Amino acid sequence: MASWNSIPLEITYQTVGWIAFVLWSISFYPQVFLNFKRKSVVGLNFDFVVLNLTKHSSYLIYNASLYFSSAIQNQYLEKYGHEQMIPVAANDVAFSIHAVLLTAITLFQIAIYERGNQAVSKIAIAIVCVVWIVAAVCTFIALPRHSWLWLISIFNSIQVSMTVIKYIPQAVMNFMRKSTEGFSIGNILLDFFGGLTNYAQMAVQSIDQNSWVNFYGNIGKTLLSLVSIFFDLLFMCQHYILYPAKKALNSPESKSTEDRQSEMCEV
Structure with missing residues (x-):
């Protein structure tokens, strides 16, 4: 297995990687x-949490x-080069x-906690069941052939x-409710910057090795950040532009008659 060519880049790789860990965590x-x-x-949304687990x-x-x-590392090196x-x-x-x-x-x-009339959808339950059945079948297929790299690639694809x-x-629930109340935007902001630093870490390794195998050899990590950043931008758009709940709650128009009467009495 290759080693680092530049000590400063190796230090940068480790530093950026742990920054991504802190932000994502x-x-x-x-x-x-x-x-x-x-x-x-x-x-x-409960489906979000169940699928996330x-x-x-x-x-x-x-x-x-x-x-x-x-053993899996050796199979990886045999496929992508030692x-x-x-x-x-x-x-x-x-x-x-x-x-x-944390998801658990x-x-x-x-x-x-109080959850109103919300529940996990049958679609989400069906997806989770199908996914783990497929994973179990792939595990039995991989066992006799010792195709461990192929097997974990299945989990990466999952x-x-x-x-x-x-x-x-x-995203659909926010759209239907025309609100992001109850869904933390702090989660999204940290996830967004975690995705950016994750890409930075991968770029540092690629620069040191003068190879982009790091990106397509671990396509799951690459796509993870790409998809997360896309949806983070969507949620930020919903929270700050489409459904700015905090602004609405603080605006004079949003105050109830009782609130205005109470304010007048206090004066």
């Missing part, structure tokens, strides 16, 4: 704190397997573990598919 907390503060999960679980399997397994570097860093594994835990906590909040699908229910 912190991005889970605004929603958790918002749910805790409101004692409610109304406005948070499947997505991060699949990504954890891929990252941990490629990072820790020498002069290449493994495209998964320690911060990728750490992020995946943290993401699974959010799912627990859904179970215990996480990419879930990344695309998981955002759609929340």
Whole structure:
């Protein structure tokens, strides 16, 4: 396996990678704190959380397997060349573990907090069941052939598919409600900058190795950031431009008659 050609670039790679880890990891907390503060999960789409758990679980399997397994690393190098570097860093594994835990906590909040008439859709349940059945079948196919790289590539493809699908229910829900109340924009902002730093980390490795295999050799990580950034921009547009709830709540027109009468009495 190749080694670093430049010590400064290696340090930059590690630094940017852990910055991405911090940003992406912190991005889970605004929603958790918002749910805790409101004692409610109304406005948070449950399909988003359920699909997100499947997505991060699949990504954890891929990252941990490629990072820790020498057998899978050898299969990767045989496919892409022994002069290449493994495209998964320690911060990728750490992020995946943290993401699974925080998503599970959010799912627990859904179970215990006030949720109105919201529920996980049958479509989301069906998608999750189909995904894990396919994963189980692929595992049995890979076992006799020891096709470990192919198997974790399936999990990588699952996480990419879930990344695309998981955002759609929340985006549609915001559109139907004409509001983003209950859905934390802090989550989106941190996720957006995490995606940018993730690309920066991959670019640093590619510059050092003078090769772009890092991008298409780990296409899941590449597409993960690309899709996340696209939907983050969409959610920011919904929150700040299309449905600026905070501005509406603070405007004179939004105040009720009782509020205005109360203000007049106080004067």
